[in-house]
Amino acid sequence: MDVLVPYDAREPKTRLGPFLTPTERRSVARSMLADVLDALSRVGVEPTVLATEDIAADVPVRVDERPLTPAVNAAIAERDGPVAVVMADLALATPAALDRLLTAEGDVVLAPGLGGGTNALLARHPDFRVDYHGVSYQDHREAARAVGAAVTTIDSFRLAVDVDDPPDLAEVLVHGDGETAAHLRSLGVEIAPEGGRVAVSRSAE
């Protein structure tokens, strides 16, 4: 199956800015991509990284400088048959969760992300196109309905956590066992239990 992994190689993860320097944000983004590619390889998939600029990778890289939505739709339009799109910042993605996505029934399979996003999807309907702007989970359901495609939703915490904001780093540190968690620890990022949800803190260097 064709699997696309969109990756912003230029200025990734700006919302982690208060916590990580631009160089660190790029290296953490690269760790997350490595974890996603590793999880995909363990379900027997060789994805294509859809990157904003050329990067070194062990899998094919397609460069498209455009924003996420047109870049993904152009890649989808070129393909016959099912296409999956898995975000590059799903540092907690497991082979089991990805397998549920890739083997689910339905013309369009959606894995919601926190905050109304769509972190992973599988499109079997030739007319389905993505739109990541706004509350994309709702928009993708509507777009599927508009082309007569039956929608299935994957109920996965592992796929719901994309790493955009500092609290997401806590999720990676609590639940992750891949390169991203190790990399964050090497940067001095650690969990900081508070009254409610766990947060992160960073030791002075």
Next chain:
Amino acid sequence: MDVLVPYDAREPKTRLGPFLTPTERRSVARSMLADVLDALSRVGVEPTVLATEDIAADVPVRVDERPLTPAVNAAIAERDGPVAVVMADLALATPAALDRLLTAEGDVVLAPGLGGGTNALLARHPDFRVDYHGVSYQDHREAARAVGAAVTTIDSFRLAVDVDDPPDLAEVLVHGDGETAAHLRSLGVEIAPEGGRVAVSRSAE
């Protein structure tokens, strides 16, 4: 199977304070409890609500004024056989997700919550006890190991979202179709798309 639903009837959901009045927080907490009880009833379970004070409910209510951890452990200790504990603020819990929890193999089954919490669990080992303070997901894994209990984790977004902070209300509005979502809408709470994750806003009354 014995299923406990701990419920704070006195001053629930204080972290929603900037967004809802104390009276509204109690009514929203009650809506969430109703949604959880409804989802449990649809998998054929009659739970016991473990409440801090007596409340009217269609299911048995056990009153225990103590904090969450000792109240749950006292109830667990009295029971023979498996006991599940499902938090009362899982407004997105579906019968399918709860069924996965209640039928999973393992001596201790954990459904992690956002921020290191444990939103639902199933204990089949007689010596397992809960501790909801701190990063309880990690602590419960450790507690299970300490008594020689094999741990299974349920990967569910629906069970991972507990409603503690205002952004969680956005999850309910995007994904919920129960009493809580309707109640929030009746209070004028609506989703407010932003640059990143969707937030909530509230219309002036």
